[in-house]
Amino acid sequence: MLDIDGSYGEGGGQLLRLSAALSAITGIGVRITNIRARRDKPGLAPQHLAAVHAVGKLCDAKIEGLALRSQMITFEPKRLRAGEYRFNIGTAGSVTLVLQALLPVMLVMHATCKVHITGGTDVRQAPPADYLCEILIRLIKQLDAQVEMRILRRGYYPQGGGEIEVVVRPAQLIPVKFSAFGHIKAIRGIAHVTNLPDHIAMRMKQAVLDRLGIYGTQARIETQTLSHEAAFGPGGAIVGWTESEHTILGSARVAERGVRAEALGEAVGEELAADLASSAALDVHAADQMLVYLALAGGGSFSTRTISLHARTAMWLIEQFLPITFDVSEAAGLIHVTVIPRREQ
Structure with a gap:
């Protein structure tokens, strides 16, 4: 069994999620201590519990110490089990962070695996769902991965209620x-809001275009005002991406109370422009x-x-x-x- 110090380096939830995923993939048991020790609220939060529990289901793992605020767990995987799974974080914990733990495991399965995750789709300190759909999943597909992701419903802090579905079919990476980066083929984006004024999405969009500078004339950013059926609670996000013949570059921000829509769009536009200028x-x-x-x-x-x-x-x-x-x-x-x-x- 490997011993992993959860306070190493960045020392956040990523280390925990990735440890569980790699344990499931390799069959090597792991003991993780000092989990999120440097955070204001150390130990496991609901979304971390959900991620480790979910990975455990995919490999029939024996897990000890899996409790709220626990700072030590042991994870002993058995065999990988493809199939259909449903996971509910129960809060606005990020579905995309739970998926980050699950997806590497799903990609090494020898049969089709499908997961349905309920929680927050567009929440702070996590990639918005559109970033995964439009950037990360498409990059992974360049490795010959057979993966599809759908956003079924959006959910925001504090209630969550958003849903995504991901299907992975067997393939050799x-x-x-x-x-x-090379020649620009397209610059795209999505600015969406739910139960918020329409002008917020428009202001996010315009701020991206303004900060893209010389690239702004090529950008096509869609604005969406979602219905109650398409989303749960008030919230929004802005995701932009640039496509070339070789790769995709992206940037994203989630709407926050007290943060101007322009500030969110400006941050996305500045990141995209800097990445494009750097090649x-x-x-x-x-x-x-x-x-x-x-x-x-x-x-x-x-x-x-x-x-x-x-x-x-x-x-x-x-x-x-x-x-x-x-x-x-x-x-x-x-x-x-x-x-x-x-x-x-």
Whole structure:
């Protein structure tokens, strides 16, 4: 059984979720201590409970210590079990973060696996559902993954009630080298609100266009005002992405009480413009999240503007479980990350 210090590096919930996923994939038991020790409220929150519980279901795991605010668990996987699953976080905890724990496990299954997750689809400190649909899932598909995601209903803080559905069919992941961004094919976006004035979505959209500068004339950003049937509670988000022949770059913000719509749109526009100007292959958030999928594929590489502590923590953890090494270098103002199989060293 591997011992993982949950306070290592970034020390957040990602380390816990990824540890459970890698344990399920490799069959290696894991003991995680000091879970979220540096947070204001240390230990397991409802969405962390839901993520570990969900991964445990996919591998028939024996789990000890799985309780609210617990700072230590043991996770002992048995065998992977494909099939159909339904998971309800019970709060506005992020469905996308729960999916981040489940998706790597689903991708190594030898039969079709389908999950339905209920909770918050667009909440703070988590990628909005549209970011996964329009950026992350499409990047993963370039590794030959057979994965489809649908947003069935949106849900926001504090009640949640949003629903997503994800289906993964068996496929062998292949290594991919994400090259420089290249020629722009399209700039797209979605600004949506529910039970909020229509002008909020329009203001988010306009702020993105303004901050995109020379790229703004090419952008096509859709605004949506959703009905009660399409969403639960008041909320919204803005997600933008740029497409080239090689890759996709994205940025996102979730509407927050007390934060101007313009500030959200400006942040998205500035990030997209900076990524385009740098010719990076992946945005900072995708660079963090794609690490485990490239590792499962056994190789690959990408460039990005900067590498987060989140990403460095994920690299350290993945190397504990899988026979790969991450090489990180800097050249021409970009960070270059390469996944190297250890057998080739």
